[in-house]
Amino acid sequence: MKFYDKLIFIDEITSELEESEDREELITIIRETFHHHVLDIILTHLPRSHTVAPLSPGYPHPMPSSPYTT
Amino acid sequence: MNTDLLRAKLKLKSFQAKNQLLSHHPHVAKLLAAGATAGSLLLSPAQPVLHAALPSASENLSITPFDLQQNIRDRLKEILPGEVGPLTDGQESQISGLLHDTFGIHALAELEGNRLNHQFGLIGAEQHLMRYPGDVVENMAPGRGAWGYFAYSKSLLTPDLIAKEKYYVAVQTLYLPDWNTRLPYLRDWYKFRKVIVLNPVNGRADVAVIADSGPAAWTGKHFGGSPEVMADLQLNIGKQKGPVIMFFVDDPENKVPLGPLEYNLERPSLLTGV
Numbered sequence: 001m002k003f004y005d006k007l008i009f010i011d012e013i014t015s016e017l018e019e020s021e022d023r024e025e026l027i028t029i030i031r032e033t034f035h036h037h038v039l040d041i042i043l044t045h046l047p048r049s050h051t052v053a054p055l056s057p058g059y060p061h062p063m064p065s066s067p068y069t070t
Numbered sequence: 071m072n073t074d075l076l077r078a079k080l081k082l083k084s085f086q087a088k089n090q091l092l093s094h095h096p097h098v099a100k101l102l103a104a105g106a107t108a109g110s111l112l113l114s115p116a117q118p119v120l121h122a123a124l125p126s127a128s129e130n131l132s133i134t135p136f137d138l139q140q141n142i143r144d145r146l147k148e149i150l151p152g153e154v155g156p157l158t159d160g161q162e163s164q165i166s167g168l169l170h171d172t173f174g175i176h177a178l179a180e181l182e183g184n185r186l187n188h189q190f191g192l193i194g195a196e197q198h199l200m201r202y203p204g205d206v207v208e209n210m211a212p213g214r215g216a217w218g219y220f221a222y223s224k225s226l227l228t229p230d231l232i233a234k235e236k237y238y239v240a241v242q243t244l245y246l247p248d249w250n251t252r253l254p255y256l257r258d259w260y261k262f263r264k265v266i267v268l269n270p271v272n273g274r275a276d277v278a279v280i281a282d283s284g285p286a287a288w289t290g291k292h293f294g295g296s297p298e299v300m301a302d303l304q305l306n307i308g309k310q311k312g313p314v315i316m317f318f319v320d321d322p323e324n325k326v327p328l329g330p331l332e333y334n335l336e337r338p339s340l341l342t343g344v
Binding site: 020022025026029030032033034036037039040043044 | 073076077080081083084087088090091094095098
């Protein structure tokens with residue numbers, strides 16, 4: 001259960017997968033991909049002071065070139 | 071769509087997403103590697119952090135995993151002897167080159183002065199290993215693996231350790247000539263040592279870690295594979311035994327992901343047609 005499950009409906013994508021013995025594995029890969037995209041977007045937009053500090057002494061500010069900042 | 075092709079595409083997308091996240095926010099790597107819980111940054115990754123080089127686009131796969139498997143299978147036929155047994159230095163070198171050309175990994179029969187008694191041998195099916203005290207899963211061995219529990223409790227079980235148990239192999243460390251005389255060093259060196267295990271019959275390959283010792287010599291087998299490894303190699307049917315190549319993976323930066331190898335990690339353009 002992810003915190004964004006009520007905002008992003010991954011089931012709309014995974015429901016397109018046909019029944020097969022590999023279906024669960026494919027769903028896991030899809031969920032991981034979404035998870036990393038979501039985290040990237042959130043961390044890019046979230047002010048540094050709002051992230052779970054101290055994450056790292058060298059925590060950089062969001063990159064201006066990020067495709068998610070425009 | 072072909073399932074293998076779809077899986078390969080999804081994996082590339084997944085790696086791209088992970089790499090993008092880590093390139094924008096490198097501090098997250100520590101949390102992912104440590105298997106941070108949802109309470110810290112709301113993370114619950116299912117796999118360890120890996121940094122396979124990837125292209126910016128991966129829409130058009132021109133070489134499928136099946137193509138790679140067929141290619142390496144055919145080329146191995148020209149290198150390997152007719153039955154499992156010792157390899158010559160020349161054969162080992164050729165196989166290392168082939169593995170690098172095909173998968174973009176550095177795999178060697180001998181690494182840092184260490185080598186297994188067999189590089190081309192028979193693998194048999196193993197059960198799941200107990201990951202922590204009280205762990206219960208289907209098809210699990212009654213005792214712990216040769217290196218003990220993966221974690222001291224369920225709460226300490228990280229995604230990285232879960233993957234290690236999922237993709238593990240057993241090798242016959244007990245029969246190494248210097249095992250007893252160099253036990254402290256070798257025990258640590260072999261623990262979770264990354265290997266590539268490849269089925270030369272179909273070209274399917276997994277990257278796994280050494281997490282158990284065995285099988286006994288009287289079985290006639292030289293290696294053991296976890297249920298997932300055996301399934302990936304398509305050796306989980308019938309006698310659940312077959313010939314494999316087992317080479318160490320030289321991966322000091324932990325860039326090579328565990329699990330099925332279905333693309334070239336150094337030259338993904340081979341897959342994308344870029």
